Amino acid sequence: MSELFQVSSNPHVRSRATTGGIMMLVVIALLPAAGFGIYNFGPRAALVICVTICSTVLTEFLFGLYKKKTTVTDLSAVVTGLLLAMNLPVGIPLWMAALGGVFAILVVKMLFGGLGQNFMNPALAARCFLLISFPSQMTNFTCEGAGALDAYTGATPLALLKAGENVNIMNMITGRIPGTIGETSMIAIVIGACILILAGVIDLRIPGSYIVSFAVFTLLFGGHGLDPAFLSAELAGGGLMLGAFFMATDYVTRPITVKGQYLYGVILGILTGVFRYFGPGAEGVSYAIILGNLLVPPIEKVTRPVAFGKEGRKHAE
């Protein structure tokens, strides 16, 4: 035979979707929330975002040099860095933000085998690590000299609610409240979520079941009965929206089965409620999702799909 053509196993066509493309979409979808964070908290928010992204990307790059395998081009480190910044208060010392980035990539992701192998969401694990290591800096939402207005610093609305005070729900929905950089504006987050849903990156299974089950839990055990003001404040505050649409839907650390995704959402909703109403703190989204991540293997085990036609005749052995 004079010339040989290339051969490979079927199929011989592939869709256009790529890992890098999906990561890019997530970054784009996070931009409204990030932009609002900068607008709300001032230029220092942009600085924190830059530091975490540089830290995660650099960590992944250096680890890649050590392992002689470049993985930084898949953009997943950018997503982790951006998500981490969304979860940090604007006044955090920059070295802490950088440390969080290193922890997220090196400890949570690369040491477990890199992209796809980590069992906890890297950004959230880093946030929890920082929250435990540096509780005062991580929960200090006042920020001197950052150019932000006083009205948007101070105690978060959920902390006020827990203390029995009133909050302005309109401000919670637009995001003119204290909190971490990316969690405050429900509107900006929902815009980003719409981008992801329309682009087919995520669907409503997890966010939907998470938010609905949390709402039900709030009505039953929130201690305020059928108070719509309390319910909407609990839904809009404390990073629930950011968590439900951007963290709980993280591919690597959520169940892959359809039924499992609904179950996972419900578990997250209940855990968040337990942490918020029965725990000492006012928030609980991060811990709920991290704990939920650990439950993914058993959830997948009990929700494995039934193969097509499996209910038919028994397999002949």
Add this chain to the structure above:
Amino acid sequence: MAELTFQGGIHPYDGKDLTKKKKIREIEPGKICVYPLSQHIGAPAKPIVAKGDRVLRGQMIAEAGAFVSAPVHSSVSGTVKAIEPRRVASGDNVMSIVIENDGLNEEVPYERRESWEKLSRDEILAIVRDAGIVGMGGAGFPTHVKLSPKAPEKIEYVIANCAECEPYLTSDYRRMLEEPEKLIGGLKIVLKLFDKAQGIIAVEDNKPDCVKLLRDLTRGETRISVRALKTKYPQGGERTLIYATTGRKINSSMLPADVGCIVNNVDTLTAVFRAVTEGQPLMERIVTVSGDAVRIPCNLKVPTGMSYTEVLEEAGGFSKQPEKIICGGPMMGTAMFGTDVPVTKTSTALLAFSKDIVSAMEPGPCINCGRCLEVCPGRVMPSRLADAAERGDEETFLSYNGMECCECGCCSYVCPAKRPLTQEIKSMRKLQLAKKKK
């Protein structure tokens, strides 16, 4: 009425515009024709001619080697030059009969039957068997075996598979448009074998002209209905087709007959009709020649045994240097090293692409996105099966229902990490099937 379809599936670029308006053109075989003895599932055929023998067009040159087997016929008149292993599309070397075409086209006398209605069940089955008819959608299962289920009285549906869900393929489409009466005739003959069965002609709704034509032609037929199916790959898969048309499900250990169904492809039914009414064995098929590297994409009526190289010449050769040549559709077809292999009973298409996008892709790690689960018509977990296959973990593979995979390729198609999921799963399935046989 709800759309007739199944769960999962994909919508790849279909490329059918290249050839759907091209009328079927008959072409003449070249000097040398090669007839592999294994063009079907089952035992290879046994040669009944020897080197030096003169054969006629339509003459049986190899007989069925077992019950699950099919005879082979010459599509030319000429002399047997050799009986030797020859390379086929899959890359294997298969024992083949090589015939030198004398160009005279002398044919054996065919036994025409004007009134096939009087034939008995066994007579029809014998005609189908002796005509060497096999499933022409690609699998090549001997048709007479398919038509002889254990309990014929339990067959409720005979489904004509006219979905043609593979991208680029238009051979079935042209066949339906140009010779619909043969398709319907073939279906009627098969229906005669099964008294209680209803005939269903199942066409994807991207071929509305076929649906309309077939509906017009079957008006007044009480036993035949035409159903339009949602256009989605792999709608023409046996399991998905049965589910979409009847709502019944079969798994990998079942045959369609287990749920009262018999499924036959357009070309197969046409061949049945020709065998029964004209007495002609299976010696030709429609092949779509297409792809961006083919100068004149077209649909050709090709005598079996003809070399793909000659088929390509009929299509004007290559317009650009191709990187990849595929026998069959882009989803389930086989990539070929070269074109110097014969057209067989199951060759649906010859595709040539200037770019081989798959070889250029660097597979990355799984990000657990779940797209493969969403599209899998077998409702299994392709990413987990591929992991297990990669590790050689047979136990996990089997417990995750790996054998229920139909190898349609949807998972590999959608994977953003570009993992060769189908390939991994296929390899493990092959291993398991081989073990079972032992």
